[in-house]
């Protein structure tokens with residue numbers, strides 16, 4: 237981690253209120269994502285993974301600390317400036333694809349460019365669809381595509397503006413394992429071919445093994461990381477973070 241990180245979190249704290257109760261979701265997180273890196277965020281349920289992604293993307297405000305995108309402090313920007321910055325420099329991929337049902341695959345991929353007021357070059361959209369293996373499917377609506385194909389459209393859409401960083405929240409959570417592997421290989425390929433930066437939250441050790449690095453969270457803190465992870469190595473770390481989930485422990 238250094239000053240060249242695309243995204244940096246420094247001393248980030250975030251506490252939610254549930255009635256009179258304070259729920260600390262992030263409890264002093266220092267983390268950087270280097271250009272061209274693919275990072276998986278893992279941890280037990282409630283450990284703060286989604287909150288970390290939301291804060292890193294400026295979708296949620298931090299209580300303490302700083303979030304920097306290419307050195308620009310997100311926490312100091314107005315909502316309007318944040319929205320514009322997200323449109324231009326961030327891509328998002330979700331578990332449930334979040335495509336617009338009434339639009340074709342091509343129109344879905346074009347959407348971030350249109351929202352950002354950028355001219356749409358049909359050749360660029362063709363290339364984007366071809367890159368995700370959907371050159372022939374541009375005119376199909378989401379309902380006419382399989383789950384894996386829909387997620388490929390979502391990846392092409394996330395990359396349309398050539399963003400600095402793509403945030404993926406459980407991108408394979410709704411896919412069968414063979415399709416999930418294809419989508420993950422595609423994501424890793426994108427990182428390697430275009431030097432894109434991807435930050436992915438996942439529960440799945442196999443999904444995490446496609447990343448260059450896995451960061452483990454527990455109780456809102458970073459508890460460790462694995463570089464060039466294997467699925468087995470990740471599963472072992474997760475078992476240590478989730479006592480009682482392995483089945484061997486007495487009830």
Ligand SMILES: Nc1ncnc2c1ncn2[C@@H]1O[C@H](COP(=O)(O)OP(=O)(O)OP(=O)(O)O)[C@@H](O)[C@H]1O
Pocket residue numbers: 252253254259260261279280281282283284285286287288
């Ligand atoms: N909007 C909210 N209001 C109140 N508490 C919240 C809110 N969002 C998250 N929390 C709490 O903050 C903590 C961290 O939640 P978060 O969703 O970031 O965890 P997570 O690791 O993504 O969990 P999961 O794997 O179950 O999705 C949890 O205790 C959660 O209940």
